[in-house]
Amino acid sequence: MSNIREVARLAGVSVATVSRTLRSPDRVLPQTREKVNTAVKQAGYRPNLMAVQFRSQKTGNLVILVPAIANTFFAQVISGAQRAAQAAGYRLLLCDTQGREEVERQFAELVYAHQADGVIQLRAYDPFETATSGAVLPPIVNACEVISNGRYPTISLDNLAAAKALTTYLITLGHRRIGLIKGSRTSPLTLDRLAGYRKALREAGIRFDKELVCHGDFTLNAGFIGASKMLAMAHRPTALFCENDEMAIGALKRIKEEGLRVPEDISLVGFDDIPMANYCDPPLTTISQPAEAFGERAVEMLIMLIEKKPLPARHVVLPFEITARGSTAPLAIV
Amino acid sequence: MSNIREVARLAGVSVATVSRTLRSPDRVLPQTREKVNTAVKQAGYRPNLMAVQFRSQKTGNLVILVPAIANTFFAQVISGAQRAAQAAGYRLLLCDTQGREEVERQFAELVYAHQADGVIQLRAYDPFETATSGAVLPPIVNACEVISNGRYPTISLDNLAAAKALTTYLITLGHRRIGLIKGSRTSPLTLDRLAGYRKALREAGIRFDKELVCHGDFTLNAGFIGASKMLAMAHRPTALFCENDEMAIGALKRIKEEGLRVPEDISLVGFDDIPMANYCDPPLTTISQPAEAFGERAVEMLIMLIEKKPLPARHVVLPFEITARGSTAPLAIV
DNA sequence: GTGAAAGCGCTAACAA
DNA sequence: TTGTTAGCGCTTTCAC
Numbered sequence: 012m013s014n015i016r017e018v019a020r021l022a023g024v025s026v027a028t029v030s031r032t033l034r035s036p037d038r039v040l041p042q043t044r045e046k047v048n049t050a051v052k053q054a055g056y057r058p059n060l061m062a063v064q065f066r067s068q069k070t071g072n073l074v075i076l077v078p079a080i081a082n083t084f085f086a087q088v089i090s091g092a093q094r095a096a097q098a099a100g101y102r103l104l105l106c107d108t109q110g111r112e113e114v115e116r117q118f119a120e121l122v123y124a125h126q127a128d129g130v131i132q133l134r135a136y137d138p139f140e141t142a143t144s145g146a147v148l149p150p151i152v153n154a155c156e157v158i159s160n161g162r163y164p165t166i167s168l169d170n171l172a173a174a175k176a177l178t179t180y181l182i183t184l185g186h187r188r189i190g191l192i193k194g195s196r197t198s199p200l201t202l203d204r205l206a207g208y209r210k211a212l213r214e215a216g217i218r219f220d221k222e223l224v225c226h227g228d229f230t231l232n233a234g235f236i237g238a239s240k241m242l243a244m245a246h247r248p249t250a251l252f253c254e255n256d257e258m259a260i261g262a263l264k265r266i267k268e269e270g271l272r273v274p275e276d277i278s279l280v281g282f283d284d285i286p287m288a289n290y291c292d293p294p295l296t297t298i299s300q301p302a303e304a305f306g307e308r309a310v311e312m313l314i315m316l317i318e319k320k321p322l323p324a325r326h327v328v329l330p331f332e333i334t335a336r337g338s339t340a341p342l343a344i345v
Numbered sequence: 346m347s348n349i350r351e352v353a354r355l356a357g358v359s360v361a362t363v364s365r366t367l368r369s370p371d372r373v374l375p376q377t378r379e380k381v382n383t384a385v386k387q388a389g390y391r392p393n394l395m396a397v398q399f400r401s402q403k404t405g406n407l408v409i410l411v412p413a414i415a416n417t418f419f420a421q422v423i424s425g426a427q428r429a430a431q432a433a434g435y436r437l438l439l440c441d442t443q444g445r446e447e448v449e450r451q452f453a454e455l456v457y458a459h460q461a462d463g464v465i466q467l468r469a470y471d472p473f474e475t476a477t478s479g480a481v482l483p484p485i486v487n488a489c490e491v492i493s494n495g496r497y498p499t500i501s502l503d504n505l506a507a508a509k510a511l512t513t514y515l516i517t518l519g520h521r522r523i524g525l526i527k528g529s530r531t532s533p534l535t536l537d538r539l540a541g542y543r544k545a546l547r548e549a550g551i552r553f554d555k556e557l558v559c560h561g562d563f564t565l566n567a568g569f570i571g572a573s574k575m576l577a578m579a580h581r582p583t584a585l586f587c588e589n590d591e592m593a594i595g596a597l598k599r600i601k602e603e604g605l606r607v608p609e610d611i612s613l614v615g616f617d618d619i620p621m622a623n624y625c626d627p628p629l630t631t632i633s634q635p636a637e638a639f640g641e642r643a644v645e646m647l648i649m650l651i652e653k654k655p656l657p658a659r660h661v662v663l664p665f666e667i668t669a670r671g672s673t674a675p676l677a678i679v
Numbered sequence: 680g681t682g683a684a685a686g687c688g689c690t691a692a693c694a695a
Numbered sequence: 696t697t698g699t700t701a702g703c704g705c706t707t708t709c710a711c
Binding site (some may be wrong): 089103235289 | 391392393394395396398399402404406413414415417420421423424427428431436437438439440441448454455457458459460565569594595597598601620621623624625626
């Protein structure tokens with residue numbers, strides 16, 4: 012493969028002139044430019060990015076840590092991130108971490124190894140927590156599920172408000188026994204949603220019953236299992252709040268198997284508004300959040316960090332809305 | 346950030362010895378090794394991968410071109426690819442191309458720019474088709490939707506056989522008017538599936554009716570639209586074959602809206618067996634294919650190509666099976 | 680077993 | 696405007 016010297020030779024100029032012609036053409040005479048461009052074509056020359064990056068100490072790579080790419084919501088986030096990265100001339104180094112912290116750390120440290128310029132973390136784990144306290148933190152942005160210690164810029168949803176709004180919506184429909192299928196036990200995202208759920212209950216004067224809460228892991232199967240527990244209760248809930256759409260769809264299957272109807276016998280809500288939410292039967296009432304915007308904003312903010320431009324805001328909160336569909340109905344008077 | 350010279354100074358050895366200690370520890374005296382390792386820790390040293398790669402002309406990056414990451418099937422493929430890449434010490438540069446050829450070309454050419462060692466293409470488009478004929482083809486593997494010109498190693502499904510088997514399954518149930526909702530007009534994958542469909546009809550002595558075929562783009566909405574057309578026909582099909590599960594689920598919604606029952610009034614089949622296929626109502630009869638294995642095998646083969654190891658097989662065909670669920674039933678005798 | 684030194688391809692500071 | 700040259704951090708050959 013040809014290199015810059017080869018092109019310089021062909022064009023009868025110095026390597027510096029070739030480099031200039033490529034980086035800042037206006038600093039070169041038109042006729043020189045012409046000669047160089049011809050030589051570039053003739054040699055089939057492409058700058059060796061490895062050398063360019065090495066020399067200029069900048070990779071153009073962004074690491075994105077994704078807990079589970081097979082989760083539709085995250086897939087959409089990545090899609091948005093990819094678009095934004097490409098538009099800005101950056102590339103995405105993808106890591107499907109499955110929540111394994113050592114993997115997250117290892118990938119995040121590609122920044123220290125000068126293999127990436129920054130990191131997007133979509134989970135509430137600080138991959139640099141063990142970094143020597145003296146070390147400067149590399150550019151990192153935390154989106155979707157965020158750590159609220161103020162250490163990193165974040166892009167998040169007001170999960171508490173959203174969960175509260177959705178729960179209140181169910182209460183308004185007359186429901187008072189509302190089951191909650193949570194995500195994992197410890198994630199802040201799921202704790203916020205639990206808090207929103209509790210707040211809505213409290214404001215409506217409904218006592219919180221911990222029997223009505225169970226844990227899952229955001230998968231279809233977790234929703235299925237969770238619903239089994241809920242339906243097995245002596246005094247079962249009349250509405251079920253699943254912390255994401257996948258679990259709601261899993262729960263839906265279980266509810267139908269039990270011979271119950273949604274929403275006549277039990278109302279069901281999800282969270283995220285993945286495309287499938289509108290295609291299940293009945294379509295899901297859920298919280299819509301701008302999945303792709305999470306990825307786009309995260310990339311944009313990260314690039315500002317990398318390029319040392321001031322961030323307009325360190326903590327961005329994206330809007331949600333309740334999308335009411337057929338899976339919810341007023342509590343039937345028995 | 347410290348560099349190799351700093352470590353050498355701290356350890357009281359030469360940079361060559363530091364490099365050797367890190368790359369091939371056994372070529373260094375234990376006591377020297379000890380000194381170097383101590384110095385590495387003390388300095389908080391991490392090799393600059395940019396420099397390592399530049400020097401050794403190897404990036405450890407693999408470009409993966411994905412038509413649509415938000416498509417569940419592809420998300421699973423990527424998940425498998427990521428796992429295999431990581432296990433082998435490679436990283437994945439993700440590009441969600443949305444089928445835009447100039448984007449695919451641009452990313453694939455990162456190989457020419459020494460930014461990646463190889464390319465995985467999940468679509469039947471040759472990103473190097475315009476490459477000068479003289480140029481050596483870089484390591485590339487074509488998976489899922491493959492080009493069958495023999496130019497690249499491939500990992501595919503026998504789409505013809507799978508579509509034929511699935512169609513035959515419907516025929517066995519007594520169906521003779523079977524609608525087909527295809528993917529895009531030109532993709533080989535969808536042409537193969539069409540061929541399989543036609544072959545099954547032919548062998549059963551059923552005349553092919555082009556009225557029963559319509560085109561989609563593998564999205565939920567395409568299935569919905571396709572089903573609308575099918576159901577509007579005067580003499581409508583008694584079974585519907587959608588070329589992926591997303592379209593089948595889209596069609597399912599439309600069919601139910603029309604007040605028809607699946608499978609009593611119309612049988613429905615999909616393709617891929619995405620997790621959601623088992624959670625829709627009724628669950629989908631479909632073709633199961635090992636989505637993650639596509640990604641894993643693609644990465645494994647690509648790495649063999651990169652490392653110039655002989656490929657055990659240039660064209661790998663992964664197995665499928667019919668997964669019969671509740672969306673199909675024998676044709677009702679009217 | 681270890682060190683000295685060349686050099687990967689490029690950019691940028693400086694000189695002309 | 697263009698050329699000369701140093702050097703980014705590392706690996707690797709070649710001496711010792």
